[in-house]
Amino acid sequence: MPVSSNLANEPARVVEMFRKMLVIRAFEEAAGEAFHAGQVRGSVHQYIGEESIAVGICANLRDDDLLTSNHRGHGHSIAKGADPRAMMLELFGRVGGTSDGKGGSMHIADFSVGMLGANGVIADGCTISVGAAQSIRLLKQDRIVVNFIGDGGINRGPFMEALNWAKVYELPVLFVCENNQIAATTTTRLVTAGEGIAKRAESFGIPAITIDGNDLFEVDSTTARVVAEIRNGSGPQLIQAMTYRLRGHFAHDPAGYRDPKELEEALGREPMARTEAWLLKNGVDADEIAALKAEVDGEIAGYVDEAANAAWPDGALAFTDVQDVGAPEFPGESR
Amino acid sequence: MPVSSNLANEPARVVEMFRKMLVIRAFEEAAGEAFHAGQVRGSVHQYIGEESIAVGICANLRDDDLLTSNHRGHGHSIAKGADPRAMMLELFGRVGGTSDGKGGSMHIADFSVGMLGANGVIADGCTISVGAAQSIRLLKQDRIVVNFIGDGGINRGPFMEALNWAKVYELPVLFVCENNQIAATTTTRLVTAGEGIAKRAESFGIPAITIDGNDLFEVDSTTARVVAEIRNGSGPQLIQAMTYRLRGHFAHDPAGYRDPKELEEALGREPMARTEAWLLKNGVDADEIAALKAEVDGEIAGYVDEAANAAWPDGALAFTDVQDVGAPEFPGESR
Amino acid sequence: MTEMTYAQAARLGLQEEMARDPKVWALGEDLGYEGGMAGQYNDLQAEFGPDRIVDTPISESTIMGAAVGAALAGTRPIAEMRFSDFAMCSVSELVNQAAKARYMFGGQARVPMVARMPIGIRGGIAAQHSQSPEAWYAHTPGLVVVTPSTPANNRGLLKASIRCDDPVVYMEHKGLWGMLGEVDENDQEPIPLGVAATVRAGSDITIVSWAAQVGVAAEAADVLAADGISAEVIDLRTLYPWDRDAVMNSAARTGKLLVVHEAVRVGGFGGEVAAEVAETLGVPVARLGGERIPIPFSIPLEEAYKIKADRIAGRVKEMLA
Amino acid sequence: MTEMTYAQAARLGLQEEMARDPKVWALGEDLGYEGGMAGQYNDLQAEFGPDRIVDTPISESTIMGAAVGAALAGTRPIAEMRFSDFAMCSVSELVNQAAKARYMFGGQARVPMVARMPIGIRGGIAAQHSQSPEAWYAHTPGLVVVTPSTPANNRGLLKASIRCDDPVVYMEHKGLWGMLGEVDENDQEPIPLGVAATVRAGSDITIVSWAAQVGVAAEAADVLAADGISAEVIDLRTLYPWDRDAVMNSAARTGKLLVVHEAVRVGGFGGEVAAEVAETLGVPVARLGGERIPIPFSIPLEEAYKIKADRIAGRVKEMLA
Ligand SMILES: Cc1ncc(C[n+]2csc(CCOP(=O)(O)OP(=O)(O)O)c2C)c(N)n1
Numbered sequence A, B: 001m002p003v004s005s006n007l008a009n010e011p012a013r014v015v016e017m018f019r020k021m022l023v024i025r026a027f028e029e030a031a032g033e034a035f036h037a038g039q040v041r042g043s044v045h046q047y048i049g050e051e052s053i054a055v056g057i058c059a060n061l062r063d064d065d066l067l068t069s070n071h072r073g074h075g076h077s078i079a080k081g082a083d084p085r086a087m088m089l090e091l092f093g094r095v096g097g098t099s100d101g102k103g104g105s106m107h108i109a110d111f112s113v114g115m116l117g118a119n120g121v122i123a124d125g126c127t128i129s130v131g132a133a134q135s136i137r138l139l140k141q142d143r144i145v146v147n148f149i150g151d152g153g154i155n156r157g158p159f160m161e162a163l164n165w166a167k168v169y170e171l172p173v174l175f176v177c178e179n180n181q182i183a184a185t186t187t188t189r190l191v192t193a194g195e196g197i198a199k200r201a202e203s204f205g206i207p208a209i210t211i212d213g214n215d216l217f218e219v220d221s222t223t224a225r226v227v228a229e230i231r232n233g234s235g236p237q238l239i240q241a242m243t244y245r246l247r248g249h250f251a252h253d254p255a256g257y258r259d260p261k262e263l264e265e266a267l268g269r270e271p272m273a274r275t276e277a278w279l280l281k282n283g284v285d286a287d288e289i290a291a292l293k294a295e296v297d298g299e300i301a302g303y304v305d306e307a308a309n310a311a312w313p314d315g316a317l318a319f320t321d322v323q324d325v326g327a328p329e330f331p332g333e334s335r
Numbered sequence C, D: 001m002t003e004m005t006y007a008q009a010a011r012l013g014l015q016e017e018m019a020r021d022p023k024v025w026a027l028g029e030d031l032g033y034e035g036g037m038a039g040q041y042n043d044l045q046a047e048f049g050p051d052r053i054v055d056t057p058i059s060e061s062t063i064m065g066a067a068v069g070a071a072l073a074g075t076r077p078i079a080e081m082r083f084s085d086f087a088m089c090s091v092s093e094l095v096n097q098a099a100k101a102r103y104m105f106g107g108q109a110r111v112p113m114v115a116r117m118p119i120g121i122r123g124g125i126a127a128q129h130s131q132s133p134e135a136w137y138a139h140t141p142g143l144v145v146v147t148p149s150t151p152a153n154n155r156g157l158l159k160a161s162i163r164c165d166d167p168v169v170y171m172e173h174k175g176l177w178g179m180l181g182e183v184d185e186n187d188q189e190p191i192p193l194g195v196a197a198t199v200r201a202g203s204d205i206t207i208v209s210w211a212a213q214v215g216v217a218a219e220a221a222d223v224l225a226a227d228g229i230s231a232e233v234i235d236l237r238t239l240y241p242w243d244r245d246a247v248m249n250s251a252a253r254t255g256k257l258l259v260v261h262e263a264v265r266v267g268g269f270g271g272e273v274a275a276e277v278a279e280t281l282g283v284p285v286a287r288l289g290g291e292r293i294p295i296p297f298s299i300p301l302e303e304a305y306k307i308k309a310d311r312i313a314g315r316v317k318e319m320l321a
């Protein structure tokens, strides 16, 4: 662990962050199981193995800072403060879900904590983020916007446009590229020209730093610095967080294309165990950690239980929240 | 003039290129006049002041090399070998035009000389160019593709995607960014982050060179080298040709936003006079040049005259060349 | 009453709304010096500053996407796309994001933005600058689609669109930018969205149209009047939601419906109106629209595409025969 | 005859065409290892090499735009967009370029490409992965629009689309990928574009549909048959050009028309068919389509969107009452 981390002296804060990571991990495991059990339909993209990034980034944000995400948005949402219970209800399509069951996994959002939504379309969140920053500027607020983008997503034009745009207007945007080295089944190195996203960002005049995303302490300390700079008017910056996707692209992908040796190595670097090791070394005892895990597992299991038994939304709900002008009429029972 | 130019010892070749430049200049002046006279409708984006780029680039291409262009495509077309007579007929919307009057200024094309078309949508030509190069690869040909893009166009996502794409597949594409420092009425520096296109291209691993686009000799020698490299398998490269748009964005734009001092300076660097000066210094006499100019002016004036008096296409022609499956029926005289 | 052009009226409406609500702003290419394609933004950058009339890079995806983000974050952006053809570079941002954000986030979000994208033939700007894709957006849940036909409409409907909390696709017709008409500067009220205007009362047939074609339909009604045929002309003004009541009442009264639009007939929104009327009233319906061809450049070709008054009149006579 | 799925049949058709013509190739995300969303490309990269089954970056504009360029330069590319929703990131390339190149260049160019973009509800993939925008492309001059409904269709129509010299928008329905059906491997002939199939003969009413809704319509016909109502079901197969003759002949015979599609009813292509039939034959017409809402996620909500057989049967009974 780099000594530079400002966390090193704050085991209590690390415990809190570790707890968030545990929630994400447990949530994702549970979501995957529910998917396999046929309780959750559609798509479930798990964030397993990347927890330290979302948590390390969001620990340095205020509640009113904004966040835009992509298809792999559960971890980002939980880290930003969305309620995992409502999220689980959403995955199950039940009453009380974050989107009333209208959205599902790829459209988790919690505007009350600045989480402007996961997104089913790669890189569309990037242009949204720069516009949100323009609103912030216009409203004379000191909020910032964080946009999560994958290493596959960086090759979409709208992301590249957004980089230019953010720098032209010197907007308070932090782009976080989660480089897990793969996009669905494609090794991104093979479809990404040049030396990578940091170099590209720099060509737009955007400061970019590459860090070990699985090192919670490095993520935290880097983000603390960068967020402070952005809030003080540095203009946009980019963090490339190196990581590894420990599961398939989505819950039903066995990821057979994965080199087993590579996976094994990656498991050795995964963030849960590393953070736990740090805690043990820094005076948090094993019992406390075990209790924490049990507590979190129980919490998530409870949500699953609740979600599996929660009420289904009424079909009429399909017809609300479309638009006010020209709102669709509920066709009624006769359907 | 740089001594390195391989043209320096070939005055005859320079005369030939100068003639092309004269044709472009005369064509554009004539097109502008016809536009002002109400003989040409729609849009006319003149290439005046940038002639040395198209001519210097295309002089190094084979007839079967391909070219994709943008809205300012007359110069590119003439340089690639399109017939200015048919182009003028097209601008006038008459029978015999390059597109039978269906396209007009923004859709000049001559597939017989590899000119795959001007384009009304900024940067859409860029993605077309990389695909054309993929066809070339698949067909085991040794042709190359040249794509012209403006300094305003570089901020569109599809261009940036195309850069990545071209390098990923190591395609035989030459991107030529004509940096005339303005996009319509917008100074591109103000909406372009970072150090510019050369840096951006390099961030994709694409070799990029910035040259004086108004120096025919520099354009020619650079292109000769770069085209040879690309044809020999170097993968994509980019040339940024610095230049200046001597007229308005289109023929009816008085360009009042232009700093008069800047314009005056630019006029001092414009390519026609510079090339002419070189010829005079290298043994071509003034009479010969005057005769060349008169000949070209007469040629273009003849085309204008012919176009102004040429037949209009029959309305029925509007219904051809749409598609074979589901071809529209000509509604007939009864319309 | 002041006489002004359609473009000037749009500028006036925008200026009024920007003065009224500091959260209203616009972004697009060449809005400052140029003042937009037809002066719809003239001098507004000087009045409201470069942060509210924002000159952007040529980045259509981001112009539209940024508007979505800005709307989500609390302001009321106007994304100026210059041509509906260029807006085709930002369909995902409009259709996948703007139109769906409120719904897919279960009502947590609102997207009060206006996407301005002029449609139609202007004369010689050909296939990539003349399209009329309004039917696409009328087909897209979440979007309001507005198509003003006169200067007064263009001011009043733009004002309503800016105040609307739903994303609005606002489609001026380029061919109308120079059209003169009376505008009541004292009346600051928006024209309500979703309400049609009866441009000409009549009893023999109902002609429904929108945008530039309304004027042509009115011209056809004149031609028909000379022949003793009384045609009612309805300007939908808002394409979605379209004013069903106005159309049904009229068509029930006249007993016949003709829908006319400049957009390609096949798959055009006229099909929606005609099918609904046929289904609901069982009266004879017909449609006129462009042939399914791109818009050509040359005059006789472009003319061959257009729906002229005599063609409308001819079709009406056939229906009444 | 071999029994195979709709997705397998598409793969077979593609394989046959790639073996037949070395100029045919495909580009898109995850075509190699993954073999496409539903295995439509399984093992083809191994068979034809990575230059003919090309794994691309996530760059939708370029997938489509490169296909246009490749077609212009002499090969026959297939742009795989995975979902029609993602193809909304490449509308300019499809509509401004592919659809118009031949026309605006006066016939100098041909664009023999296929843009594959599956439509429809698959179950829980919600608003940004379930759209059916076929009406947009049917409205776009220059494009052919194909919507296969069975494994045999999916093979035969894909083959025809690949051989077609016009740009084809090829829209599988995601919900049909697992559908089993008989395919005659010995008959290598494509199914001609623009020709409808009568799925079920009948005399009381004509039901026109396409893609997944054809099966539902046939189901409705079964329900109706039990009540002594004889419904003819027509599968358009190609949406543009649609088989006008087949529909008109049938509707003239039965005297009634119902068009059913999964796409949103408002502005859907059903309006075109219904309006044409009403205008031409004057027979009663009706349409069923999705309400104008995004596709929701949760089961009861998604179900509330769908057009079920009993609703079709109910509407038919109303029309015959
Ligand atoms: C515009 C678009 N293209 C394609 C997809 C399909 N898709 C979903 S996730 C994904 C891979 C994304 O990879 P990356 O950006 O690296 O994120 P990761 O999944 O690795 O977190 C793809 C291709 C999509 N959702 N949107």
Ligand SMILES: Cc1ncc(C[n+]2csc(CCOP(=O)(O)OP(=O)(O)O)c2C)c(N)n1
Residues within 6 Å of the ligand: B071, B072, B120, B121, B122, B123, B149, B150, B151, B152, B153, B154, B178, B180, B182, B183, B184, B188, B245, B249, C029, C058, C060, C082, C086, C089
């Ligand atoms: C996608 C798109 N957006 C906007 C336009 C309108 N437009 C036409 S030319 C132009 C400026 C282009 O500037 P640049 O690329 O520098 O080329 P130049 O005109 O200087 O040669 C603009 C904005 C367009 N044609 N297409």
Ligand SMILES: [Mg+2]
Residues within 6 Å of the ligand: A150, A151, A152, A178, A179, A180, A181, A182, A183, A184
């Ligand atoms: Mg990745």
Ligand SMILES: [Mg+2]
Residues within 6 Å of the ligand: B150, B151, B152, B178, B179, B180, B181, B182, B183, B184
């Ligand atoms: Mg320029």
